[in-house]
Amino acid sequence: MKIFNAAQIQALDKETVSNQYISSFKLMERATTKVFEKLQTRYKLYQTSFVIFCGTGNNGGDGLTLARLLKEGGAMVKVFLVQTKKYSPDNAQNQDLLEDRDINVEKFNTKSKLKVKKDDVIVDALFGIGLHSPLDEEWRPIFDFLNETPCLERVSIDMPSGLLADVTTPIEAIVFKADVVYTFQLPKTALLLSDAKEYVKELEILDIGLDLDYIESTKSDAYFVEQEKVRNLVKSGTKFSSKDDFGRVILIGGSKGKIGAMTLASKAAMNTGSGIVTTYVPNCGYTILQTAIPEVMCDTCAGEDYIKVFPSVEHYDAVGVGCGLGLHKDTATALVTFLKDNKDKKLVIDADALNIISEQKCLDKVPVESILTPHEKELKRLIGEWDNDFDKIDKVKQLAKKHNVIFVLKGAHTITIAPDETIYFNSSGNWGMATAGVGDTLTGMITSLLGQGYTSKEAAIVGVYLHGLAGDIAIENIHPHSLVASDLGKNISSAYNQIAL
Numbered sequence: 001m002k003i004f005n006a007a008q009i010q011a012l013d014k015e016t017v018s019n020q021y022i023s024s025f026k027l028m029e030r031a032t033t034k035v036f037e038k039l040q041t042r043y044k045l046y047q048t049s050f051v052i053f054c055g056t057g058n059n060g061g062d063g064l065t066l067a068r069l070l071k072e073g074g075a076m077v078k079v080f081l082v083q084t085k086k087y088s089p090d091n092a093q094n095q096d097l098l099e100d101r102d103i104n105v106e107k108f109n110t111k112s113k114l115k116v117k118k119d120d121v122i123v124d125a126l127f128g129i130g131l132h133s134p135l136d137e138e139w140r141p142i143f144d145f146l147n148e149t150p151c152l153e154r155v156s157i158d159m160p161s162g163l164l165a166d167v168t169t170p171i172e173a174i175v176f177k178a179d180v181v182y183t184f185q186l187p188k189t190a191l192l193l194s195d196a197k198e199y200v201k202e203l204e205i206l207d208i209g210l211d212l213d214y215i216e217s218t219k220s221d222a223y224f225v226e227q228e229k230v231r232n233l234v235k236s237g238t239k240f241s242s243k244d245d246f247g248r249v250i251l252i253g254g255s256k257g258k259i260g261a262m263t264l265a266s267k268a269a270m271n272t273g274s275g276i277v278t279t280y281v282p283n284c285g286y287t288i289l290q291t292a293i294p295e296v297m298c299d300t301c302a303g304e305d306y307i308k309v310f311p312s313v314e315h316y317d318a319v320g321v322g323c324g325l326g327l328h329k330d331t332a333t334a335l336v337t338f339l340k341d342n343k344d345k346k347l348v349i350d351a352d353a354l355n356i357i358s359e360q361k362c363l364d365k366v367p368v369e370s371i372l373t374p375h376e377k378e379l380k381r382l383i384g385e386w387d388n389d390f391d392k393i394d395k396v397k398q399l400a401k402k403h404n405v406i407f408v409l410k411g412a413h414t415i416t417i418a419p420d421e422t423i424y425f426n427s428s429g430n431w432g433m434a435t436a437g438v439g440d441t442l443t444g445m446i447t448s449l450l451g452q453g454y455t456s457k458e459a460a461i462v463g464v465y466l467h468g469l470a471g472d473i474a475i476e477n478i479h480p481h482s483l484v485a486s487d488l489g490k491n492i493s494s495a496y497n498q499i500a501l
């Protein structure tokens with residue numbers, strides 16, 4: 001699914017109205033009906049009271065439409081509408097439709113005293129994608145009230161008001177803190193970034209039937225990766241496949257006390273479909289690995305507790321480096337030599353291998369089309385501080401392009417950034433996956449895919465999605481708090497099955 005900026009969405013809105021021969025008023029009704037249907041399943045309408053805060057534009061128009069639909073659905077509804085001289089035409093038309101429907105509509109301004117009861121649902125329909133700059137300070141008392149007053153839940157239509165869709169919103173800006181955001185048709189970049197974590201606790205994208213031809217023909221360099229996209233990329237075996245068809249991969253890493261990282265990565269590589277997996281660890285890891293995973297071959301180097309020499313990798317289809325590697329200076333020296341000696345080998349680089357590359361300032365030695373999978377702290381060591389998520393993405397885009405490598409920035413919506421400057425936000429995964437070893441599993445999975453013949457970009461996109469989906473399937477039976485990295489490995493098979501459906 002493409003991600004558009006606000007201007008592109010507004011153009012899409014216009015195209016839809018013209019191509020589908022419907023009025024913008026009808027489109028608003030169609031969009032809001034989708035929100036209504038979601039609320040209908042989230043709450044028992046006839047027992048729920050909604051207080052809807054409406055702005056002066058079409059986001060406010062959505063709120064007014066929703067008021068009507070909720071009232072017809074049996075809910076209690078109260079509307080607060082921003083006082084102004086000029087409303088958008090669809091907003092004004094929806095105000096007219098509220099007359100004689102026994103809905104209390106109270107106009108307010110930034111100085112008004114508002115009232116919400118503790119069991120009301122607050123609906124925020126103040127500002128959507130038409131917001132062109134951060135809200136003025138005069139709005140602070142209203143938003144402080146909306147964000148702090150006790151209530152059942154806070155719902156935003158399209159955007160949490162105050163959040164800009166496609167450029168950064170300053171940290172101190174005034175923004176509504178939504179429990180759930182129902183956004184229309186396509187996700188907006190700001191909704192997917194961790195800078196918005198206080199404002200978007202849950203996100204749902206509602207298909208409102210906007211013009212597909214226009215979406216198809218409009219250029220975008222950002223995508224939201226969903227199951228359908230991954231389904232088209234996933235390869236499968238044939239009757240006559242042999243283990244050589246599924247790639248021979250090697251995972252290099254481990255140090256005393258961190259052999260578990262290699263166990264997780266190797267198991268995940270096997271479960272993702274590699275024909276042959278070899279792990280290369282220091283001596284102390286040998287018995288552990290051979291005992292933990294019979295399917296994996298184990299090779300060791302001269303070092304007892306850490307890797308002193310890297311192996312020859314010319315006979316492998318893909319190489320994953322870094323899980324549990326440690327930062328010993330001999331390991332660091334060996335890694336730098338390894339990078340210089342293997343300029344033509346695509347690598348998957350994680351954890352301490354990334355930290356060593358930062359320390360040694362040798363990103364330029366990383367082979368082209370390698371995949372780097374930093375978490376937040378590893379990325380900071382690599383590129384320094386950033387001002388905000390948009391700035392972070394820009395910086396990483398430049399690096400990806402300069403070095404011709406892929407970055408996988410791990411997070412809630414893990415972001416894959418390719419050298420051609422396209423970016424992919426992942427849609428699968430859950431907070432239970434914020435636990436040790438989950439990154440090692442991902443490295444094993446991506447290495448496996450690379451070895452199976454996926455391009456670097458595909459291996460990253462598919463690996464990240466499958467990994468998140470395995471986590472989503474795991475929490476069908478396990479509480480997110482109890483999820484551990486090995487639960488992901490166990491569910492890779494179910495993730496494949498679900499994608500194939």
Ligand SMILES: NC(=O)C1=CN([C@@H]2O[C@H](COP(=O)(O)OP(=O)(O)OC[C@H]3O[C@@H](n4cnc5c(N)ncnc54)[C@H](O)[C@@H]3O)[C@@H](O)[C@H]2O)[C@@H](O)CC1
Binds near residue numbers: 010059128133135
């Ligand atoms: N694009 C689409 O496909 C659809 C859009 N719809 C709704 O329409 C919304 C967009 O509507 P609009 O374009 O009317 O815009 P909004 O309703 O988001 O906001 C526009 C109003 O906010 C004011 N405003 C903008 N920036 C401001 C600021 N910094 N401080 C104070 N006031 C500010 C504008 O002057 C205008 O009055 C979407 O977010 C969505 O909710 C839906 O009705 C259905 C379809």
Ligand SMILES: [K+]
Binds near residue numbers: 124126127157159161
């Ligand atoms: K809103």
